[in-house]
Amino acid sequence: MFGQDAPDVEGRHAAVLSSEGRGARIAMSSFDLAKPVGAMDVNPCGACPVRSLSVCAALEDDELDRLNAIVQSLRLEAHRTVFSEGDPAEHVFNVTSGTVKLYKLLPDGRRQITGFLFAGDFVGLSVNDKLAYTAETVTPVSLCRFPRKRLDALMDDFPKLQRRLFSMASNELAAAQDQMLLLGRKSAREKIASFLLTLSRRAARRGQKENPVHLPMSRSDIADYLGLTTETVSRTFTQLKSSGAIRLLEGGKVDLSDRDGLLDMAEGL
Amino acid sequence: MFGQDAPDVEGRHAAVLSSEGRGARIAMSSFDLAKPVGAMDVNPCGACPVRSLSVCAALEDDELDRLNAIVQSLRLEAHRTVFSEGDPAEHVFNVTSGTVKLYKLLPDGRRQITGFLFAGDFVGLSVNDKLAYTAETVTPVSLCRFPRKRLDALMDDFPKLQRRLFSMASNELAAAQDQMLLLGRKSAREKIASFLLTLSRRAARRGQKENPVHLPMSRSDIADYLGLTTETVSRTFTQLKSSGAIRLLEGGKVDLSDRDGLLDMAEGL
DNA sequence: CCCGTGCCTTGACGTGGATCAAGCGTCGCC
DNA sequence: GGCGACGCTTGATCCACGTCAAGGCACGGG
Numbered sequence: 001m002f003g004q005d006a007p008d009v010e011g012r013h014a015a016v017l018s019s020e021g022r023g024a025r026i027a028m029s030s031f032d033l034a035k036p037v038g039a040m041d042v043n044p045c046g047a048c049p050v051r052s053l054s055v056c057a058a059l060e061d062d063e064l065d066r067l068n069a070i071v072q073s074l075r076l077e078a079h080r081t082v083f084s085e086g087d088p089a090e091h092v093f094n095v096t097s098g099t100v101k102l103y104k105l106l107p108d109g110r111r112q113i114t115g116f117l118f119a120g121d122f123v124g125l126s127v128n129d130k131l132a133y134t135a136e137t138v139t140p141v142s143l144c145r146f147p148r149k150r151l152d153a154l155m156d157d158f159p160k161l162q163r164r165l166f167s168m169a170s171n172e173l174a175a176a177q178d179q180m181l182l183l184g185r186k187s188a189r190e191k192i193a194s195f196l197l198t199l200s201r202r203a204a205r206r207g208q209k210e211n212p213v214h215l216p217m218s219r220s221d222i223a224d225y226l227g228l229t230t231e232t233v234s235r236t237f238t239q240l241k242s243s244g245a246i247r248l249l250e251g252g253k254v255d256l257s258d259r260d261g262l263l264d265m266a267e268g269l
Numbered sequence: 270m271f272g273q274d275a276p277d278v279e280g281r282h283a284a285v286l287s288s289e290g291r292g293a294r295i296a297m298s299s300f301d302l303a304k305p306v307g308a309m310d311v312n313p314c315g316a317c318p319v320r321s322l323s324v325c326a327a328l329e330d331d332e333l334d335r336l337n338a339i340v341q342s343l344r345l346e347a348h349r350t351v352f353s354e355g356d357p358a359e360h361v362f363n364v365t366s367g368t369v370k371l372y373k374l375l376p377d378g379r380r381q382i383t384g385f386l387f388a389g390d391f392v393g394l395s396v397n398d399k400l401a402y403t404a405e406t407v408t409p410v411s412l413c414r415f416p417r418k419r420l421d422a423l424m425d426d427f428p429k430l431q432r433r434l435f436s437m438a439s440n441e442l443a444a445a446q447d448q449m450l451l452l453g454r455k456s457a458r459e460k461i462a463s464f465l466l467t468l469s470r471r472a473a474r475r476g477q478k479e480n481p482v483h484l485p486m487s488r489s490d491i492a493d494y495l496g497l498t499t500e501t502v503s504r505t506f507t508q509l510k511s512s513g514a515i516r517l518l519e520g521g522k523v524d525l526s527d528r529d530g531l532l533d534m535a536e537g538l
Numbered sequence: 539c540c541c542g543t544g545c546c547t548t549g550a551c552g553t554g555g556a557t558c559a560a561g562c563g564t565c566g567c568c
Numbered sequence: 569g570g571c572g573a574c575g576c577t578t579g580a581t582c583c584a585c586g587t588c589a590a591g592g593c594a595c596g597g598g
Binding site: 187188228229231232235 | 555556557
């Protein structure tokens with residue numbers, strides 16, 4: 001119990017789930033639903049590229065039909081709001097491609113990004129049916145959307161599903177605690193090193209190569225995630241570059257030239 | 270789903286559960302088991318003072334017998350380690366009285382306290398069967414201890430129990446996100462104001478009065494929770510005192526004289 | 539009773555990262 | 569092709585908080 005079947009802790013702060021669900025038809029305000037593509041997706045979840053990473057890993061092929069029946073597939077451009085802090089929590093979402101950021105704001109506009117979501121990651125847990133943070137796309141994104149009530153009902157039928165969600169929530173919690181350590185006690189250099197390594201590990205988990213890390217988000221997003229300013233993020237990158245620990249490549253990629261050095265740096269050694 | 274039956278979010282970062290379980294007999298290394306006290310506790314969980322706050326609220330009186338059967342009651346003095354980062358996660362615990370702190374360390378000794386636990390709070394979620402943080406008593410503490418495997422089995426029989434734990438984990442996650450905002454983006458004054466208000470609200474939830482807040486933990490614990498130093502915590506307290514927002518009472522109590530002022534302060538207004 | 543130990547407070551000073559302020563390259567648009 | 573917008577970098581300066589140091593106070597033990 002408590003997470004042993006989802007052995008991933010890297011810096012996600014809002015759980016994981018999956019399915020490449022298509023075939024949904026109900027038009028929704030402000031979202032483009034992906035079009036059904038025909039016979040091939042009788043059970044699109046069964047063919048989902050991120051299935052193994054997500055909630056859906058808890059279900060067998062035949063059980064996936066049930067998920068399939070309630071899922072809608074959405075596509076969003078970059079820099080769109082998926083939902084806002086305080087919204088009623090009517091759906092939960094699963095990212096199937098692209099990057100999403102979650103954040104909270106103070107009244108004066110200060111922002112804390114609490115997590116980045118990539119393919120396979122899940123979002124929508126809430127308290128009192130109100131969402132506690134805003135979700136915004138960083139890149140173009142595809143999402144699976146599940147009505148909460150329907151998914152809730154599914155959890156009654158499939159305890160495995162509930163287990164999986166619980167285990168993922170436990171992982172989130174562990175990642176959140178790591179982030180608290182980072183925010184409360186690490187220096188700018190340590191924060192950046194930790195961040196790069198975390199992204200690298202998460203990419204590896206998704207089956208991408210771990211070395212040149214892709215940073216789809218802006219300096220300012222990184223700053224708001226690490227409790228820094230864009231200037232400090234920028235200066236720290238150039239400093240790491242000068243010291244030979246990393247190389248900045250084009251296309252928002254970073255080469256972790258001295259991974260061991262970064263590992264030590266992340267821990268303050 | 271996802272938390273609506275546990276509408277509490279205040280700064281806990283490791284869930285809630287309960288039962289004043291006694292009658293356990295198996296001696297355990299390094300813990301004093303509370304003695305069975307006889308006929309009165311045939312079902313001690315049924316009479317648990319923190320039951321309504323905790324996991325146990327998910328079960329009916331008769332079902333509690335099952336919990337009762339696997340619980341052990343422990344008492345620990347102040348400043349004892351309950352478990353350490355990296356330990357195998359063989360038990361989960363529920364605090365029935367006293368205060369516990371959870372923390373993570375960096376190799377050079379920097380410490381981040383990720384949460385304080387009070388009566389009703391629950392701890393022991395883990396990833397990969399390894400605990401990700403250390404738990405240490407702040408005051409004398411009583412705990413209920415459940416073997417993970419047994420509790421796991423119970424969850425299969427009582428889906429309500431699993432739901433409850435999941436919902437509590439969701440609450441923890443929300444609290445953790447609030448703490449990230451605090452650590453990453455708030456000033457020392459805002460941190461202290463937030464901290465005092467959070468403790469006050471949590472005390473109210475436990476049925477204690479919310480105004481003179483009790484601070485059982487040291488300045489240095491507060492500092493390590495808020496990402497500050499003891500000196501800054503101390504200075505900020507005296508500053509709040511001078512401005513009339515709080516009064517420091519004896520016995521580690523603080524009077525929140527200007528609650529509205531503190532509320533604004535906590536949000537940066 | 540004295541002394542040591544811990545915890546808290548206060549003061550003086552130093553500094554990491556924030557703030558303020560240019561530049562610079564890239565991109566989309568007219 | 570020119571030009572504004574935007575994101576990134578870099579430099580100069582500032583300041584909130586950390587660091588270092590000292591002293592007060594409560595408590596416990598010899």
